[in-house]
Amino acid sequence: MSERNDIVLETRGLVKHFPITRGVVFKSATGAVRAVDGVDLQLHRGETLGVVGESGCGKSTLAKLLVGLEKPTDGSIMVRGQDMVRLSGGDLRRARRNIQMVLQDPYTSLNPRMTVGDIVGEPYQIHRDVVGRGGRQRAVQELLEIVGLNPDHVNRYPHQFSGGQRQRIGIARALALRPEIIVCDEPVSALDVSIQAQVINLLERLQREFGLSYIFIAHDLSVVRHIADRVAVMYLGKIVETGTQIYEQPTHPYTQALLSAVPLPDPRLRGRRDHIVLEGDVPSPANPPSGCRFRTRCWKAQQVCANHEPLLYVRERSDHPSACHFAEPRRILT
Amino acid sequence: MTDIHAQIDAIPGVDPHAPLLEVSDLHVEFRTRDGVARAVNGANLILRPGETLAVLGESGCGKSVTAQTIMGVLDTPPGYVTRGEVRYRGVDLLRLPESERRKVRANRIAMIFQDALSALNPVYSVGFQLGELFRVHRGMSRSDAKLRSIELLDQVRIPAARQRIGDYPHQFSGGMRQRVMIAMALALDPEILIADEPTTALDVTVQAQIMGLLAELQRQRTMGLILITHDMGVVANVADRISVMYAGKIVEEAPVYDIYARPAHPYTKALLESIPRLDMKGQRLNVIPGLPPALTDLPRGCAFHPRCPYAHDPCRRDPSPRPSHIAPGRTTRCHVWNEVAGA
Numbered sequence: 001m002s003e004r005n006d007i008v009l010e011t012r013g014l015v016k017h018f019p020i021t022r023g024v025v026f027k028s029a030t031g032a033v034r035a036v037d038g039v040d041l042q043l044h045r046g047e048t049l050g051v052v053g054e055s056g057c058g059k060s061t062l063a064k065l066l067v068g069l070e071k072p073t074d075g076s077i078m079v080r081g082q083d084m085v086r087l088s089g090g091d092l093r094r095a096r097r098n099i100q101m102v103l104q105d106p107y108t109s110l111n112p113r114m115t116v117g118d119i120v121g122e123p124y125q126i127h128r129d130v131v132g133r134g135g136r137q138r139a140v141q142e143l144l145e146i147v148g149l150n151p152d153h154v155n156r157y158p159h160q161f162s163g164g165q166r167q168r169i170g171i172a173r174a175l176a177l178r179p180e181i182i183v184c185d186e187p188v189s190a191l192d193v194s195i196q197a198q199v200i201n202l203l204e205r206l207q208r209e210f211g212l213s214y215i216f217i218a219h220d221l222s223v224v225r226h227i228a229d230r231v232a233v234m235y236l237g238k239i240v241e242t243g244t245q246i247y248e249q250p251t252h253p254y255t256q257a258l259l260s261a262v263p264l265p266d267p268r269l270r271g272r273r274d275h276i277v278l279e280g281d282v283p284s285p286a287n288p289p290s291g292c293r294f295r296t297r298c299w300k301a302q303q304v305c306a307n308h309e310p311l312l313y314v315r316e317r318s319d320h321p322s323a324c325h326f327a328e329p330r331r332i333l334t
Numbered sequence: 335m336t337d338i339h340a341q342i343d344a345i346p347g348v349d350p351h352a353p354l355l356e357v358s359d360l361h362v363e364f365r366t367r368d369g370v371a372r373a374v375n376g377a378n379l380i381l382r383p384g385e386t387l388a389v390l391g392e393s394g395c396g397k398s399v400t401a402q403t404i405m406g407v408l409d410t411p412p413g414y415v416t417r418g419e420v421r422y423r424g425v426d427l428l429r430l431p432e433s434e435r436r437k438v439r440a441n442r443i444a445m446i447f448q449d450a451l452s453a454l455n456p457v458y459s460v461g462f463q464l465g466e467l468f469r470v471h472r473g474m475s476r477s478d479a480k481l482r483s484i485e486l487l488d489q490v491r492i493p494a495a496r497q498r499i500g501d502y503p504h505q506f507s508g509g510m511r512q513r514v515m516i517a518m519a520l521a522l523d524p525e526i527l528i529a530d531e532p533t534t535a536l537d538v539t540v541q542a543q544i545m546g547l548l549a550e551l552q553r554q555r556t557m558g559l560i561l562i563t564h565d566m567g568v569v570a571n572v573a574d575r576i577s578v579m580y581a582g583k584i585v586e587e588a589p590v591y592d593i594y595a596r597p598a599h600p601y602t603k604a605l606l607e608s609i610p611r612l613d614m615k616g617q618r619l620n621v622i623p624g625l626p627p628a629l630t631d632l633p634r635g636c637a638f639h640p641r642c643p644y645a646h647d648p649c650r651r652d653p654s655p656r657p658s659h660i661a662p663g664r665t666t667r668c669h670v671w672n673e674v675a676g677a
Contacts, residue, residue, distance in 0.1 A: 055508075193609055194604070194605060197622070219538070222612040226617065261542040262612050263567030264611065265606065266570055275546075281540070333613040
């Protein structure tokens with residue numbers, strides 16, 4: 001798995017700052033929201049990398065950067081040996097086919113005036129050389145069948161489908177250009193519990209059938225644990241901990257706090273779990289704390305945390321990278 | 335405090351020995367252009383002082399409509415209560431004139447909503463909205479109301495409450511706004527608090543803070559809490575009893591430990607098996623096939639039968655199953671609950 005040629009996507013020092021401006025006519029930048037602030041990640045073939053974090057941590061901006069909906073301020077996104085950031089024109093368009101996206105809200109991410117056939121087939125209008133004009137209808141019907149929808153429903157409109165079915169339409173659209181990589185941004189969080197499992201199982205089946213690699217972005221740690229092989233935890237634009245063992249052996253205080261805050265569906269565990277209750281809210285990404293960004297809410301924080309930013313590397317007493325000066329494994333889930 | 339008692343006396347027929355809140359055989363329908371949507375079809379709930387009752391269900395199951403009916407904020411039209419009672423200490427609230435009902439609302443029964451940003455008025459300061467409760471319901475002066483408001487914001491642990499009292503809702507973070515909502519709900523010392531998905535819009539670390547705060551305030555005041563949610567994790571952590579709703583009916587009701595250990599309705603069982611668990615890796619997710627029924631066109635017989643693996647002829651043919659008492663404090667609406675609970 002960890003061999004170099006197995007990597008389908010790699011980012012180096014990925015940064016996205018949104019300028020905060022003043023004035024309407026004479027705009028001047030007065031600061032920047034550091035939404036993504038130096039993210040290095042690798043995605044292997046057939047793997048699911050989960051990205052978790054709370055609102056405002058930059059996970060959705062990361063998703064947009066990866067599929068090219070935002071232009072990074074700095075850094076590179078390597079796919080098949082090409083830097084997506086430096087490509088343009090036809091090269092960029094062809095490279096983009098390989099990395100597609102499933103969006104969170106199946107109610108607003110489908111155009112209500114387009115039929116399902118047009119929505120799923122639209123990628124073929126843009127990438128005309130993928131499927132010939134005559135084969136498009138058949139290709140769309142095939143896609144609908146793959147995601148478990150009735151292929152005879154190509155002429156229906158999104159409102160005629162339920163939330164779960166709409167998410168399947170979104171998945172079919174993402175599959176149209178036969179990508180290797182799909183970035184899923186909160187793909188099940190808008191769905192009801194009984195429907196979530198259907199969509200999760202579908203994503204897992206498609207991964208097996210087509211050898212897809214997923215970047216699975218979510219705030220629900222239970223869903224991510226279920227689907228992801230490896231997990232990256234984000235806080236204020238940075239990855240603070242990553243690896244396959246972050247549920248079993250979390251070493252970063254933020255990961256530990258996150259895991260301990262998730263209520264488990266088992267009343268027998270009441271009062272028998274360690275609860276780490278964090279004080280306060282996430283600081284503004286426009287003005288992050290110096291040094292370690294988590295230090296303002298951290299119970300382990302010392303002077304060194306304010307002075308020196310902890311980098312993400314494998315620390316003592318652990319076998320996966322953690323960005324904490326005092327990284328130390330702690331069992332949170334029994 | 336004396337005026338609180340004056341208010342209690344003001345509602346005729348209140349029996350202090352009657353159950354705190356009892357909803358029986360509640361039916362609510364929405365008359366829409368597309369037909370009549372039967373949102374609540376015979377809901378029964380009972381709440382005791384100091385108790386937390388979780389009403390668990392998915393979107394469209396009728397849990398929020400039930401809450402709105404208890405609170406008396408159902409929009410009519412299109413919503414109509416067609417049958418049933420909501421008794422507070424023996425008094426049927428649905429038959430009270432609006433002027434009496436107003437005394438119950440916020441005084442006895444208060445509610446917090448999922449989305450604090452849209453539940454608060456954006457053009458008034460938080461202090462004004464809080465103080466209004468004291469001025470209108472308690473006849474306090476502006477300055478007294480302000481002092482009480484600051485006290486309350488302190489109680490829900492909003493830092494620097496005195497400085498923030500003049501701030502507007504948009505100036506607070508999501509978690510802080512939810513605290514303001516809680517402060518408003520608790521302002522007049524209600525006996526019953528209805529929390530409709532209070533933490534769904536919040537991050538997990540903030541959710542933990544808010545649920546902890548709610549539990550603490552409830553303990554201090556021995557308040558009855560109705561927690562409306564779809565989150566089986568939150569329920570397992572805070573509820574004493576659970577009522578599971580599906581298609582407008584309570585399909586199963588049980589003490590929290592029993593229901594997680596041994597669900598006695600196929601829907602409850604399927605829900606528990608379909609959620610990924612944080613403390614398990616590599617588990618197989620059970621899928622509930624199909625979709626919840628359209629409320630304008632409920633299936634004959636048991637509303638869950640089209641999705642139920644246990645369904646057999648009587649489930650499709652006979653009228654919807656009546657609640658069976660299967661253990662103390664446990665009921666289920668299923669013909670084959672024995673098979674479900676035994677498996």
